[in-house]
Amino acid sequence: MNRNRERIARIFLALLLAGLVVGVFLLWRRGEPAILVRARLPENGGWSPAALTVPAGIPLHLRLTSDDVVHGFAVGQTDLTPVVVIPGEISEVTLTFKTPGKYTYYCTRWCGPDHWRMRGTIEVLANGASMVERSRYLPPLYQQLGLDIDAPHPAAITPAGRPAAAAGHALLRQLPDRFLASGYYRSHSPADAWKELKNEPLGEKLTDPQLWSLVAAIWQGNADSETLAEGETLYTRNCAACHGERGDGRGVLAGAVNREILTTESGLAPAIAWPADFTEAGNMLGASPALLQGKILRGGMGTGMPYWGPIFTEEQTWAIVAYLWTFQFEYEREGNQ
Amino acid sequence: MKIQSRTIAVTQPRRVEITSVFSGRFDLAQIHWLRPVIASRWPLFLARSITLAGLVFTILAGLIGTPVGGQNFAIIFVWIAWWTALKLLFIPLGGKSWCSICPLPMPGEWLRQGGLVSKGPGRIGLGFRWPKRLRGYWLQTGLFLTIGLFSAVTLTDARLTALILAGLLALGIGLSFLFEKRAFCKYVCPIGGFSSLYAQLAPFEVRVRNLDLCTSHAEKTCYQECPWGLYPVALRDSSQCGLCMECLRVCPRDNIALNLRRFGGDLHDLQPTNRIDEAALGLVMLGSALSFTAVFSGPWGSLKMAAFRIGSAEWLAYAGAFLAFNLFLLPAVFTLSAWLSRQGQADQRSLRHVVAGHARALLPLGLFSWMAFTVSFALPKFSYILEVISDPMGWGWNLFGTADYHLSADFATASPVIQVALLLIGLTWSVNLHFRSMGAAPPRGRIHPSSAPGVLFGLGYTLLQTWLLIG
Numbered sequence: 001m002n003r004n005r006e007r008i009a010r011i012f013l014a015l016l017l018a019g020l021v022v023g024v025f026l027l028w029r030r031g032e033p034a035i036l037v038r039a040r041l042p043e044n045g046g047w048s049p050a051a052l053t054v055p056a057g058i059p060l061h062l063r064l065t066s067d068d069v070v071h072g073f074a075v076g077q078t079d080l081t082p083v084v085v086i087p088g089e090i091s092e093v094t095l096t097f098k099t100p101g102k103y104t105y106y107c108t109r110w111c112g113p114d115h116w117r118m119r120g121t122i123e124v125l126a127n128g129a130s131m132v133e134r135s136r137y138l139p140p141l142y143q144q145l146g147l148d149i150d151a152p153h154p155a156a157i158t159p160a161g162r163p164a165a166a167a168g169h170a171l172l173r174q175l176p177d178r179f180l181a182s183g184y185y186r187s188h189s190p191a192d193a194w195k196e197l198k199n200e201p202l203g204e205k206l207t208d209p210q211l212w213s214l215v216a217a218i219w220q221g222n223a224d225s226e227t228l229a230e231g232e233t234l235y236t237r238n239c240a241a242c243h244g245e246r247g248d249g250r251g252v253l254a255g256a257v258n259r260e261i262l263t264t265e266s267g268l269a270p271a272i273a274w275p276a277d278f279t280e281a282g283n284m285l286g287a288s289p290a291l292l293q294g295k296i297l298r299g300g301m302g303t304g305m306p307y308w309g310p311i312f313t314e315e316q317t318w319a320i321v322a323y324l325w326t327f328q329f330e331y332e333r334e335g336n337q
Numbered sequence: 338m339k340i341q342s343r344t345i346a347v348t349q350p351r352r353v354e355i356t357s358v359f360s361g362r363f364d365l366a367q368i369h370w371l372r373p374v375i376a377s378r379w380p381l382f383l384a385r386s387i388t389l390a391g392l393v394f395t396i397l398a399g400l401i402g403t404p405v406g407g408q409n410f411a412i413i414f415v416w417i418a419w420w421t422a423l424k425l426l427f428i429p430l431g432g433k434s435w436c437s438i439c440p441l442p443m444p445g446e447w448l449r450q451g452g453l454v455s456k457g458p459g460r461i462g463l464g465f466r467w468p469k470r471l472r473g474y475w476l477q478t479g480l481f482l483t484i485g486l487f488s489a490v491t492l493t494d495a496r497l498t499a500l501i502l503a504g505l506l507a508l509g510i511g512l513s514f515l516f517e518k519r520a521f522c523k524y525v526c527p528i529g530g531f532s533s534l535y536a537q538l539a540p541f542e543v544r545v546r547n548l549d550l551c552t553s554h555a556e557k558t559c560y561q562e563c564p565w566g567l568y569p570v571a572l573r574d575s576s577q578c579g580l581c582m583e584c585l586r587v588c589p590r591d592n593i594a595l596n597l598r599r600f601g602g603d604l605h606d607l608q609p610t611n612r613i614d615e616a617a618l619g620l621v622m623l624g625s626a627l628s629f630t631a632v633f634s635g636p637w638g639s640l641k642m643a644a645f646r647i648g649s650a651e652w653l654a655y656a657g658a659f660l661a662f663n664l665f666l667l668p669a670v671f672t673l674s675a676w677l678s679r680q681g682q683a684d685q686r687s688l689r690h691v692v693a694g695h696a697r698a699l700l701p702l703g704l705f706s707w708m709a710f711t712v713s714f715a716l717p718k719f720s721y722i723l724e725v726i727s728d729p730m731g732w733g734w735n736l737f738g739t740a741d742y743h744l745s746a747d748f749a750t751a752s753p754v755i756q757v758a759l760l761l762i763g764l765t766w767s768v769n770l771h772f773r774s775m776g777a778a779p780p781r782g783r784i785h786p787s788s789a790p791g792v793l794f795g796l797g798y799t800l801l802q803t804w805l806l807i808g
Contacts, residue, residue: 002455009382009453016390024397027734036732038403063733067404088405090733 034061034092039071039085039107042114047105050120056100060122064091072108075122076311082108097124104310110241113253116306140314141186142294149294155191155286159212165220166332168213172221174202175214185222186293186318190215190285190328216329222289223322228331231323234316242304247278247327275303278327285328292321362596364546366585375582375595378454381437389440392502394729399499403731409495410729413721415502416492421715423528424707429600432539433532437581441505442521445513446564462513467520473614477530478621482663484527485625486656489632489644518566523577530618533576535704537603537697542575542596543584550592559584559593569593574603576615604697604770611689616696620671623699623798624663626706630805634713671696674790681787682775695791698770702795705763706802709756713806716752753807760806764799768792 038048044067054060064073066087074082075095083091097103107118142149178184179197188196193215197203203211223231236245244251254275276295278284296317299307308317325331366372374380391414399411406412427435449464451457484491484501491497505526512521522529545551551559551570560568562583569584585593599605631637632644643651675692686694720742725731727740734740771791772784 005454006452006457013386013453016386017393020390020394024394034733065403065733088408
């Protein structure tokens, strides 16, 4: 009798514990179709998992949660509205990629000095003949032009003050067309443009400040108000924390990023590691838009500058570049043009 | 102690009249429908199996679930549900009853006895006796303080909670293998110490019905089978009895009673004691309640951060202050009050006896202080329990549709009222016991002025805790 009771008790306990483990496993499997993506500060691991794979056209259900601070989730080069990822809460998002290729998801909140390292990739696999391979971009302009984005680019000449585009706007009609083409703007630095204009018949008649105003007007001619507004939004959201809202390289996280660089890559001088100052004419006016685009796309340059290539579309990159010139030139408001 | 002499019908328990050895007690084992439940090992085994499964699940959840404390079953069930239930229900109403269904010592105990519901042949264990020097509450006091030092992290870190539970489980198995009986529960488990101390206030006790029947019984099966190694005849209080009722099951003379008694029955007729380890544990519990209230419910963010940043200079300062307060300051103040009292009464007993005796009167103060702390610490978080039942791992499940449940009840208004009421009950009860320990209890006895230091100690403590909780 006792032996039977004992046997029953043992079977019961074994079934209970086995059922528990199996139950947990089955529930875990049940939750599998939706992938849980945990967000942690980059120094604690960043996104987990950091690499996802999904066939094109198949919905990818993600459940996002944070294990530490508030993060944001967005996928580069898509129109997905960033999703806030709150500690202890689950945010759900469903993504359907029509075009195969590699996409990057990233944190949109300034979660810490290493925030920009918080990246993950989604590999979208071709799924059937109807799917078109994601178009391959032409090499970016800075590569086509063979620019060395790590080399110093001091401006040979700088204006005495901040050039105003308004003063040069009336002179634009007298310029040869090549100065007004977007290709010219993108491939020339303002200092180069100033020198070329100086040698033009029109330039010989103008004073140096008038010439700078003309350069500012050319530069503004390549940035409509919508582009500037988009550039400002993107800059504020992604760049201002380090480069500062005023573009002076003194953003709230500039020091932290600087310290991080010095800690991790000892030997770098603080002056090199500090984020670029877009208000400094000596450097800025010696850079072409293509050069700035290259710096944004690739990042680095001995600073904590992230690489934004997988995040921004080409239009977005040009919009940010266009906005950067507002730290050098005083643009005329649209209504006054 | 009033002892009644009654004739007990041994073979027909259902027909036995409700009797009791002690006055003011009601023997639940004589209720005809309840007795089979008490006498059967199955309900206890069932409860133990469920708590063991719960423990395994808790450890799993802590290890593989979300590290966000508020979303993890391990944190919510251990520190909100179980810890609260222990302080508000199990101990005040059932004494050490939790210890009977606690899963931590069970695997070890089952291995040692070679069976789950009965003893079997394949017993595993060396059966050493617990070293005499390590007896008493000292180890438990030390472990409680040690865990307390890390409490800010333990209470929020699911993995650490799981590791502590797994460690205690392993320790329970290891000590069961090495030593006889429940050495782990009696001498090591910090919760065992906490429960033992305050179990004396609970309204249940196991006692023998007729002392003569026991003295003539040679085998002492109750003693042999008691997991804690207790001899019911010698029980003077319920501090070690887990109410598992094994003694009742094996008693061939049906001489064990499960008495319902007045609250604090063990303390009603205070016996002289020189248990300084019990006094130390009582004072540490008293001090810990204040310390935890200051850290978790107090308005000082820097204190909270210091408790959280383990290993930092701030934490070392916090740890030093925590230990100094619990081990030196509070005991020193209490000893001073006992010494003043002794001087005033021209008490002939040693200071050790006076301190130990007066410390027993602190038990209600301590338990109710913990209860008051629990009201503000745990009750507002109770809705988390429903959430983690549906999503125990924090993986976004909603198994029972309660994952998004948020309790809207506002505890802010009710909490202070409940807390003050609890603290006042604890103070009144303690002061009453203090008067008794001084040889006088109103309205029968005259209150001697030498009671004043002890009363002032209790009053000062209550005011301090009230200020920390609602000030």
